[in-house]
Amino acid sequence: MLTYTFSKTEGISLYQQLYQHIKGDILAGRLAAGEKLPSKRMLADHLEISVITVKNAYEQLLAEGYIYSVEKRGYYVSRVEQPLRGQEGHALPATEEEPRYVLDLVTNSISAEYFPFTVWARLMRQTILEQDKGLLRPTPYNGILLLRQAIARHLQQFRGMTVDPEQIVIGAGTEFLYHLLIQLLGRDRCYAVEEPGYSKIPRIYESNQVALERLALDHSGLSATALEKSGADVVHISPSHHYPTGIVMPITRRQELLRWAAEQEGRYILEDDYDSEFRFVGRPIPTMFSADRHEKVIYLNTFSKTIAPSIRTSYMVLPPHLLQEYRRRLSFYACTVSAFEQYTLAQFMLQGRYERHINRMRNRYRQKRDTVIQAIRTGPLAGRAEIMEQDAGLHFLMRLDTRLSDQELRRRAAEQGIRLALLSDYYRSPEKAPPHVVVVNYSGIEPEALQWGLQRLAELLEET
Amino acid sequence: MLTYTFSKTEGISLYQQLYQHIKGDILAGRLAAGEKLPSKRMLADHLEISVITVKNAYEQLLAEGYIYSVEKRGYYVSRVEQPLRGQEGHALPATEEEPRYVLDLVTNSISAEYFPFTVWARLMRQTILEQDKGLLRPTPYNGILLLRQAIARHLQQFRGMTVDPEQIVIGAGTEFLYHLLIQLLGRDRCYAVEEPGYSKIPRIYESNQVALERLALDHSGLSATALEKSGADVVHISPSHHYPTGIVMPITRRQELLRWAAEQEGRYILEDDYDSEFRFVGRPIPTMFSADRHEKVIYLNTFSKTIAPSIRTSYMVLPPHLLQEYRRRLSFYACTVSAFEQYTLAQFMLQGRYERHINRMRNRYRQKRDTVIQAIRTGPLAGRAEIMEQDAGLHFLMRLDTRLSDQELRRRAAEQGIRLALLSDYYRSPEKAPPHVVVVNYSGIEPEALQWGLQRLAELLEET
Numbered sequence: 001m002l003t004y005t006f007s008k009t010e011g012i013s014l015y016q017q018l019y020q021h022i023k024g025d026i027l028a029g030r031l032a033a034g035e036k037l038p039s040k041r042m043l044a045d046h047l048e049i050s051v052i053t054v055k056n057a058y059e060q061l062l063a064e065g066y067i068y069s070v071e072k073r074g075y076y077v078s079r080v081e082q083p084l085r086g087q088e089g090h091a092l093p094a095t096e097e098e099p100r101y102v103l104d105l106v107t108n109s110i111s112a113e114y115f116p117f118t119v120w121a122r123l124m125r126q127t128i129l130e131q132d133k134g135l136l137r138p139t140p141y142n143g144i145l146l147l148r149q150a151i152a153r154h155l156q157q158f159r160g161m162t163v164d165p166e167q168i169v170i171g172a173g174t175e176f177l178y179h180l181l182i183q184l185l186g187r188d189r190c191y192a193v194e195e196p197g198y199s200k201i202p203r204i205y206e207s208n209q210v211a212l213e214r215l216a217l218d219h220s221g222l223s224a225t226a227l228e229k230s231g232a233d234v235v236h237i238s239p240s241h242h243y244p245t246g247i248v249m250p251i252t253r254r255q256e257l258l259r260w261a262a263e264q265e266g267r268y269i270l271e272d273d274y275d276s277e278f279r280f281v282g283r284p285i286p287t288m289f290s291a292d293r294h295e296k297v298i299y300l301n302t303f304s305k306t307i308a309p310s311i312r313t314s315y316m317v318l319p320p321h322l323l324q325e326y327r328r329r330l331s332f333y334a335c336t337v338s339a340f341e342q343y344t345l346a347q348f349m350l351q352g353r354y355e356r357h358i359n360r361m362r363n364r365y366r367q368k369r370d371t372v373i374q375a376i377r378t379g380p381l382a383g384r385a386e387i388m389e390q391d392a393g394l395h396f397l398m399r400l401d402t403r404l405s406d407q408e409l410r411r412r413a414a415e416q417g418i419r420l421a422l423l424s425d426y427y428r429s430p431e432k433a434p435p436h437v438v439v440v441n442y443s444g445i446e447p448e449a450l451q452w453g454l455q456r457l458a459e460l461l462e463e464t
Numbered sequence: 465m466l467t468y469t470f471s472k473t474e475g476i477s478l479y480q481q482l483y484q485h486i487k488g489d490i491l492a493g494r495l496a497a498g499e500k501l502p503s504k505r506m507l508a509d510h511l512e513i514s515v516i517t518v519k520n521a522y523e524q525l526l527a528e529g530y531i532y533s534v535e536k537r538g539y540y541v542s543r544v545e546q547p548l549r550g551q552e553g554h555a556l557p558a559t560e561e562e563p564r565y566v567l568d569l570v571t572n573s574i575s576a577e578y579f580p581f582t583v584w585a586r587l588m589r590q591t592i593l594e595q596d597k598g599l600l601r602p603t604p605y606n607g608i609l610l611l612r613q614a615i616a617r618h619l620q621q622f623r624g625m626t627v628d629p630e631q632i633v634i635g636a637g638t639e640f641l642y643h644l645l646i647q648l649l650g651r652d653r654c655y656a657v658e659e660p661g662y663s664k665i666p667r668i669y670e671s672n673q674v675a676l677e678r679l680a681l682d683h684s685g686l687s688a689t690a691l692e693k694s695g696a697d698v699v700h701i702s703p704s705h706h707y708p709t710g711i712v713m714p715i716t717r718r719q720e721l722l723r724w725a726a727e728q729e730g731r732y733i734l735e736d737d738y739d740s741e742f743r744f745v746g747r748p749i750p751t752m753f754s755a756d757r758h759e760k761v762i763y764l765n766t767f768s769k770t771i772a773p774s775i776r777t778s779y780m781v782l783p784p785h786l787l788q789e790y791r792r793r794l795s796f797y798a799c800t801v802s803a804f805e806q807y808t809l810a811q812f813m814l815q816g817r818y819e820r821h822i823n824r825m826r827n828r829y830r831q832k833r834d835t836v837i838q839a840i841r842t843g844p845l846a847g848r849a850e851i852m853e854q855d856a857g858l859h860f861l862m863r864l865d866t867r868l869s870d871q872e873l874r875r876r877a878a879e880q881g882i883r884l885a886l887l888s889d890y891y892r893s894p895e896k897a898p899p900h901v902v903v904v905n906y907s908g909i910e911p912e913a914l915q916w917g918l919q920r921l922a923e924l925l926e927e928t
Binding site: 059060062065068078115117121124125128132133135136137138139150152153154156157172173175176179183187200203204207208209307308309310311312313329330332333334335336337338339340341352 | 523524526529532542579581585588589592596597599600601602603613614616617618620621636637639640643647651664667668671672673771772773774775776777793794796797798799800801802803804805816
């Protein structure tokens with residue numbers, strides 16, 4: 001029989017102590033999965049405590065899943081470290097673990113260490129106090145007004161965009177907004193994406209089984225001629241800073257695209273401005289949304305890049321006629337972002353914290369970028385690496401002087417513990433890509449790993 | 465020139481006082497939109513304060529959007545109460561306000577007053593402390609493990625379901641999960657929904673433009689014969705408690721449907737268990753997911769109904785072969801629920817709070833339900849209202865003895881300040897519905913409004 005001693009001075013109730021004891025035994029494996037627990041009465045008599053105390057402890061264990069009950073038979077110990085099993089009893093394969101690299105040039109998530117977490121935590125606590133039960137009320141389909149106002153002001157101030165808070169629709173991530181946009185603009189349209197490009201975008205369109213065209217870029221990005229030829233209706237672009245080429249679309253090209261859109265009904269431009277906050281040289285480039293006179297541009301941006309990937313908050317800005325269409329057909333969808341997160345983010349913006357955070361990040365990333373580029377230019381790779389497009393964003397391109405194929409380059413680097421993204425990875429037909437061009441996502445690079453990695457890369461190029 | 469006096473004893477800095485003064489003037493309209501503010505130096509001289517103080521105040525106002533700056537010209541007052549305007553300057557129509565009713569029998573959101581907000585707020589604070597910067601890390605595509613474990617335990621204990629946490633996919637609302645399911649099961653499938661039914665479900669399928677069949681119910685719910693005839697591949701049902709009829713699908717019917725699904729590859733049952741927590745009589749009905757031996761049932765549930773609509777957290781449980789398919793094709797989608805909300809909810813469940821909350825809610829709703837039914841049976845409507853299906857869920861049906869058409873009934877009730885949902889509202893062809901049946905969503909009814917409303921309804925029936 002289970003035997004435990006209880007302390008009367010600890011200030012926690014008997015039932016909690018009993019619960020802790022049994023839980024400890026289960027976690028330590030002293031009580032095995034499937035083992036039957038003594039009946040409430042028997043254990044109560046044995047430990048000289050009341051049946052109610054045992055009942056409360058068992059119920060707590062039951063609620064937390066440590067034990068389970070079988071009607072008319074009693075309580076049994078659960079399998080706490082559940083093995084991965086399907087319904088039929090066959091083992092489920094575990095999610096694949098990604099290998100760890102010493103130097104990872106692929107991951108472009110921002111450094112959480114730079115995030116003003118203390119401020120954010122304070123605002124979260126403040127939101128709990130101020131909003132109280134208001135946090136439990138459903139939010140409007142397009143997000144809480146306060147956040148939409150804060151975003152409208154930010155866009156005004158930071159991007160020179162005049163936007164009514166009503167035009168803003170908030171959603172849990174840009175990926176989800178694309179689902180809404182496909183429904184808004186129509187499944188019968190043909191969508192065009194840039195090639196090379198961020199691979200998730202075409203995957204979303206493909207997964208939704210809409211017609212998709214991948215259009216090649218020239219040195220200025222996507223051209224209206226290419227668009228016209230493709231027969232596409234809706235084009236998805238990042239004119240402020242294209243990923244991965246880094247191209248900033250020049251004004252003439254933007255005007256061309258705006259003219260293309262204005263020429264026919266049903267043509268639209270999705271302006272994904274995800275990276276515009278990290279422009280290091282000169283002023284931010286004005287958006288195409290601002291230059292648009294025919295309600296042809298839908299603007300999209302996200303806080304995942306500037307705050308943290310776990311902040312699942314993005315937004316889109318709809319031109320007035322699309323807003324009305326959206327309200328009529330799609331406002332039955334509930335807003336996907338929790339009220340709590342929306343209020344916290346709104347305060348973060350309204351108190352000027354977001355602005356300050358971005359400014360700080362921009363400075364830090366500029367420094368980091370300069371350090372990395374300097375190390376490449378003067379270190380072991382000097383003379384064998386050419387750096388391209390370095391004015392904006394959290395990545396740049398580096399062309400290596402080598403005869404190794406891109407696959408071979410990646411394989412050898414991986415053997416050394418270096419994870420490389422190559423420009424050809426962003427092409428559907430990799431042979432169309434300029435070879436040996438590494439996409440350096442530098443935001444997460446550690447200085448020591450960098451020195452070590454550049455040395456390995458240089459050796460690897462020597463080998464051939 | 466702006467003239468303000470400053471207090472040195474208030475404990476707030478000079479710049480904050482200046483900021484408050486100017487902000488107050490802008491909000492009160494004393495400083496008009498477009499008005500130029502004095503230069504920093506001029507205002508500093510005028511108020512006999514330092515230029516830095518003015519600079520700080522201006523920057524704060526700038527960050528919050530009260531003023532804007534024009535390079536080399538200075539600072540101007542923003543249009544703070546922005547009128548609803550589109551890009552072309554024409555006014556945007558405001559979102560329609562719903563009229564307010566004295567008695568609302570349509571809204572079935574749960575009472576926020578019952579929610580253990582203090583506990584939830586404590587867990588939110590605890591999550592901030594414990595997880596700290598971990599909150600900024602991206603979460604796995606299917607949600608954080610701790611929450612999936614908590615859900616698996618809850619399903620084991622509360623629904624008798626044996627589910628591996630790996631099989632659970634967490635998403636920001638059931639509506640979003642349907643988008644993923646359509647992509648998982650295929651756009652080429654025909655989907656079937658119940659008629660009558662919750663109108664959002666067919667809207668989602670229609671908005672995604674997949675083939676949709678609306679199948680009539682008999683007294684046991686949807687039949688396999690109807691399904692077979694329709695040619696549908698995937699059927700969306702709520703066997704535990706159908707909305708709005710309240711039908712609990714009997715075991716024989718469930719087995720029929722499971723056999724239907726097993727007969728052909730590509731057939732699936734989406735079991736929406738949204739209301740199962742509020743069963744008042746007898747034990748919870750076992751799920752079809754548990755009875756399924758052929759990996760044909762996908763189980764869905766949400767916390768919006770049991771916790772609060774603003775908690776945008778739902779989940780689905782996939783059978784093993786669909787899980788693998790999901791991982792292969794759709795796990796590139798990021799999880800749509802913020803890490804913070806996931807950790808808080810996980811703790812709420814693991815500490816047994818969720819279980820206790822549901823039990824408390826179930827008791828309170830049972831009482832509320834009894835009170836409402838008692839008032840209908842013994843009050844002014846006695847003898848003219850028949851109550852149907854009252855064992856489960858947050859609504860019941862009430863058939864009124866009247867010759868008024870459903871539209872007329874709704875219109876006259878609305879004139880009196882009563883909002884009615886009628887069973888015919890849940891039919892695509894309202895003439896197929898039994899007439900004069902009110903769907904009483906009782907969870908939000910106030911006792912005084914109820915007495916008043918029943919009296920008005922009785923008078924309204926007399927009039928004919």
